[in-house]
Amino acid sequence: MLPCFRCGVCCSGYHVQMSLEEARRLAERLGVGWLDFMDDYLDERWPGEDTRVLRQSAGRCIFLDQPADSVFGLCRVHEFKPSSCRAWMSGPDRKECRQGLNRYWNLSIGDDGRIAGLPEDIRCFNTFIDSIAREEH
Ligand code: SF4
Ligand code: SF4
Structure with a gap:
């Protein structure tokens, strides 16, 4: 087992797809009107009728907050992120x-x-993992 250490790599590799309904709920939770949400957060090139895809910025999900070279990425919609992101599990494989x-x-x-x-690197990493675990509890 490998706990998620929030490196943000998986948030950079994939274009997050969701149902239209889920996209509307996300806009609501963000407190953003639907038209603004479409303009600012959705990929306008996506041709799906019943689905939408999150926009990327500089090759990363628009909601990933990770300064250059930071080991730590933060999802700005973590509390209500799309179901495909919630289903994603970290692991050594x-x-x-x-x-x-x-x-x-x-x-x-x-x-x-x-x-x-x-x-020494393993020690640093384990300390970091512990600090994340403490933060989550
Ligand atoms: S699931 Fe893996 S790749 Fe994604 S942020 Fe967590 S550790 Fe990084
Ligand atoms: S919504 Fe959050 S968890 Fe999903 S890809 Fe974007 S930053 Fe990552």
């Missing part, structure tokens, strides 16, 4: 999580499924 581990922590997943790398 996910190439996105592996990429984030490598890019931000200089770590990898060994053949035994455990985190591999320099002891």
